[in-house]
Amino acid sequence: MKPIIEIKNVKYQYPGADKPVLNHVSLSVDKGDFVAILGGNGSGKSTLCKLINGLIPHYYVGDYSGEVLVKGMAAEKHKVAELSRHVGYVYQDFENQIVSPKVIEDAEFAPLHYGLADYHERAVHALDVVGLIDQQHKFIWQLSGGQKHLLALASILSLNPDIIIMDEPVAQLDPQHAREIYDILKKLNDEGKTIIVIEHHTEFVAAYARNVILMDQGDVLFKKPVKEALNEVDVLLEHQIYPPQVTQAAAKIGTSGILPITIGEAIPLMASIVECEQNTVHKLRTEDKPLVTFEDVTFSYKTITRERDQVLHDVNLTIHQGDYIALVGNNGAGKSSLMRLITGLVKQEKGQIALDGKDVRKTPPEHLAEIVTYIHQNPEHMFIDDCVKKDIGFYMKARKDPRTEEKVANLLKQFELTDLAERDSRLLSGGQQRRASLAVGVGMQPKLMLLDEPTANLDIATRKHITRILEELKTQLQAVVIATHDMQLACEFANRIIVMHEGRIIHDGTKASVFTNHNLLKKAGLNPPQIFTLAKKLGWERPVYTVDDFIELYQSKEAWDGVHA
């Protein structure tokens, strides 16, 4: 097939940077391909994509050499506006690319400004493709995060571009919505569009992409068909990319030949084991003293149309010392509201909430903050001073703690922020920001810590790092609640899992009770870790939550089977 994008020997250096972000990159993408770009933070993935619609070199000045051809047009000789009619780009911070107050207006914006008379029909069609047609007269601020993402996609589809680039399509979505957006991309791909995604989740890559590009430090290491690419387990791990769990497991077991990349492929290869070890029962080690109690709590807030939107219905909940809770459920299930009620920043409509014996409704949030800390999903909301060090020390300084300096130094060390102490927190990378926000939280020496999506928007390596830090925090805190879509984190961290659905707690148990309950998973839209599903499909009775568990069990089974064979 004819290449639709050709990148020849491109080198680019941002103004003021001390080394190039792209080193002599050469690459071609065929028309109708579905390409996933893998690479750690700072490997040049986003920069590469900005070459394709001409933002580099037209918009960013800097050292640029080489040639980029898009549909045969030299990017350097055509304006961004011309190239953009062929290349649609959905940013990682897609909210900022929505420029109009109403859904339909935003979808119309591009075709209207290019002077296309059928702009309205185009917008309606685009909204129809992404499934937002019923929302067309809504305002932007009435949409959920997932819907905004779909709108950002619709607003570029209205120009009918041949190439669609999406930067981390699923970073902020729950698994159900994530699949939805990939299904839309697949449909577009089937219609002949060329799709390029930047993606950390290799399970999606395995399920949807046709080719994979691996980047590292400004170099393209390889471009291969997806199966071959994900089989390069060692190369990927070396660059901190984690292949799908089934692939990792197969590699560790030493499966011969080509490694499987999806569950469907894995089952025939691993189906030889039938027996199972004795099931061990997990016991909750909760102590008796309740830290938080909810009694028949309902909560609603006023919407723009002055109607009240009921977010929580009759919630009853007790959190004890020693509880490490994962709060799971779809976007909009009420997880954040539940946590914010504990901080006292919002007040319940009915019912009682007590925190460490205090009535939350009657105690000002400033006082509750000495017991409970809430870590925002967006770390930037927590940065109120002009450098990391001051941000961490803010709480202690306000209380005139004489040991502030010493404590801040210790926290900087614990969260590996010492070198960044003088930097503005807002200008750090995603993982660094997350660590800084955790340090701020721990610096308040709370008994209870509430974290909203602590691993969202992070590449997998950073995610593992944060998971490790959270594990260490258990010794410093009496209880932790994490709201998350990341089931691997939930499995590794929590000793109690609470499932929420449409403002109600529909299950309160452990990972065993949650992931073995098929109806529950379906209702709440949860996806167990891939390795769990694999073990189950293989007919293993004992649940497996991590690749290491899987390997351990697999080997003991093999030995056991060997003896009795």
Next chain:
Amino acid sequence: MEYTRKFTEKLSVEQVKIELLNTAYGNGGTFFAKLDPRTLFLWYAYFGIFPWFIHEVMVLIGMFLFMLVTTYVARISPLIIFILCLGLLGQGGYLLIASLFFGGDWTSILPLLILTLKLSVISLASITVFCSMNPEKLSNGLLKIGLPGQISFSIAYGYRMLPTLLEEYHHVFQSFRLRGKAPEKHGFLYINTIAYFIKLAVLSFYPLLLSTAKRARTTVEALETKGSMYGFNHIEVKKLKLAGLKMKKRDYYFLAGSLVYMISLFLFL
């Protein structure tokens, strides 16, 4: 204490956001909202300026009554009316005190009342017109009367960002509350607490400025890729955009009616 709590619950950032957005977008069904923006501009050009040159008290009162009717028809949000009254009373009161202080006497009340009347007419005309046009209509109207595309876009974009900015401000403000230390005692007439909150309200703007600067980069790039520069510089795009704007019978009746009313005011009073 109970009342203060109820009051502060009503006065939340969330509530202000809802009121603002409703003022901007909530009046789609009223008579004024169906008029062409040019009609409203023309009408405002008279009622917003001419009261300064009219000295007949009775005519001013007549205009004032007319404005009361239009404000009622336009279904203006109570919050806006409240702020307006506060402003007018404050203005008049302060001028009265100033005049008394500098040797004036109670006879200065009458001219002050006339001034306040004029200001009321102008203010009510302004809110009738501007609360009846949603930002989109306002920006299209401005584009139609010849202002550059960038200005009309900025208005629509400003409104799109307003809720986001308010929300972000709210988050920063809450972070300050949670990490700072509220005064131990409320003080005389809550003076300590009020001072504490005012300080936080000001401090919260700085982080907001920084994060807004950061998000603006994506927006500017996105605008470029969405062809906005192309659109601002091509006349046919403007035509396409404004194809829906038309003066209808309703517009002419309204302008004629206002004219007849004004003429009869001058003739019969």
